[in-house]
Amino acid sequence: MENKNRIGRREFMATSAGALAAGLGSACGRVPRGEIEEAAAKVGRLPRRPLDRSGRKVSVLIGAADWAPEAVEAGLLCGINYWHKSQKWAAGGAPQAILKNREAYYCEICVDRVRGNHETGVIEEEPDYQFVKQAVERTGLRYFDDMVLHFGYHNLAEHKENRDFIRAYERLKKEGLVRHMALSQHSYNGNIKVPGGEDRVSILTAVLDEGLYEHAQFAFTFGEGEALTKFVSQAKSKGFGTTAMKTAAGTVRMQADREFMSTFPPETTPHHALARWLTTRTDLSTAVIQINSLEEFVDTYSGAGKPLRAADARAIEMMTAYANREVCRLCNDCMSHCAEGVPIAEILRYERYATDCGERERARKLYAQLAKRADACQACGSCLPHCPQGLEIPTKLAAAHRLLS
Numbered sequence: 001m002e003n004k005n006r007i008g009r010r011e012f013m014a015t016s017a018g019a020l021a022a023g024l025g026s027a028c029g030r031v032p033r034g035e036i037e038e039a040a041a042k043v044g045r046l047p048r049r050p051l052d053r054s055g056r057k058v059s060v061l062i063g064a065a066d067w068a069p070e071a072v073e074a075g076l077l078c079g080i081n082y083w084h085k086s087q088k089w090a091a092g093g094a095p096q097a098i099l100k101n102r103e104a105y106y107c108e109i110c111v112d113r114v115r116g117n118h119e120t121g122v123i124e125e126e127p128d129y130q131f132v133k134q135a136v137e138r139t140g141l142r143y144f145d146d147m148v149l150h151f152g153y154h155n156l157a158e159h160k161e162n163r164d165f166i167r168a169y170e171r172l173k174k175e176g177l178v179r180h181m182a183l184s185q186h187s188y189n190g191n192i193k194v195p196g197g198e199d200r201v202s203i204l205t206a207v208l209d210e211g212l213y214e215h216a217q218f219a220f221t222f223g224e225g226e227a228l229t230k231f232v233s234q235a236k237s238k239g240f241g242t243t244a245m246k247t248a249a250g251t252v253r254m255q256a257d258r259e260f261m262s263t264f265p266p267e268t269t270p271h272h273a274l275a276r277w278l279t280t281r282t283d284l285s286t287a288v289i290q291i292n293s294l295e296e297f298v299d300t301y302s303g304a305g306k307p308l309r310a311a312d313a314r315a316i317e318m319m320t321a322y323a324n325r326e327v328c329r330l331c332n333d334c335m336s337h338c339a340e341g342v343p344i345a346e347i348l349r350y351e352r353y354a355t356d357c358g359e360r361e362r363a364r365k366l367y368a369q370l371a372k373r374a375d376a377c378q379a380c381g382s383c384l385p386h387c388p389q390g391l392e393i394p395t396k397l398a399a400a401h402r403l404l405s
């Protein structure tokens, strides 16, 4: 049975503790090299497929530079060749495997708006250019393969009129510091801080039609809406790459829910089923799944590129129903219906960071910066009919406030 390659959570913890107690050397923080190699062997080599029209082939699941160092090392051993947010590897922090064989890997840099956050900031050529140039020096990576406009455009007009990011990219490309251009795209419809904000599918479609960007990243997971699923298929037919982000919608809270897990198919886990589903049942080019440890890496990435079994299909069905009931999909449809201006999707995004991504401190910091928080909700109910999932928004906001305050 294919599941034999996966290491049990308890078994892994016991091995890890035993190795540390025995004083074995560590190649990566506190985790012995042997343990990293063992984990990589359990996952095996990840298959690759074309990313986009550039002809590059990438692993069916990619890695992220903000993973635990031991998970990064295991990912490299498994052949993960595309690394998200590589600018996070500060001086000396980039893995030696990449620095020594730079051309064998694709390292991406995400460029944020300046003079504000993703809602209030602007896209400006010179700061974007300088940011990438400095990151090339700081990381020692020599160049970035992909320059990504982080969070994307606010609306179609901005995409059409603001060419600053594209100009910065062209300058950097001439200097050999970047090679490809991509964007990650969020939805801004109904966001009161972004007047005229539009939904991600409209913007992604305009980007695809224009043909300048080579691939895009966006939140996408099981139970996704029809419009985005259709876009993914259309992109594939045109050789435009798509990468699913924020894929682990609610999987961590599912695992903590004993009642839910008591009926979960015992042959699989939420993360493992997710990896199989993303890599074999969608038209995506690739995807990234948030993991926080070597143990999670093994559990999750061992499913990459493997067929969905009956147990996984049942798991995905259960996970979809659970996520629809419990987890905000960040569609923004409710936002314009709140007279109090509560940033519902933003608050529930931070709740996801804290609950599903193990990033409670970051989530609390972001929450503290909001001009209006969940306690501004008057429980009037006006937003409720506009949530396609039928989420109990006031209740969820109150819980998020308790979690993040």
Ligand code: SF4
Pocket: 337, 338, 339, 340, 341, 342, 344, 376, 377, 378, 379, 380, 381, 382, 383, 384, 393, 394
């Ligand atoms: S229930 Fe709360 S979040 Fe929803 S519209 Fe009313 S005040 Fe806004």
Ligand code: SF4
Pocket: 327, 328, 329, 330, 331, 332, 333, 334, 335, 344, 345, 348, 386, 387, 388, 389, 390, 391, 393
């Ligand atoms: S609460 Fe519902 S309508 Fe609002 S962003 Fe989340 S999923 Fe969309």
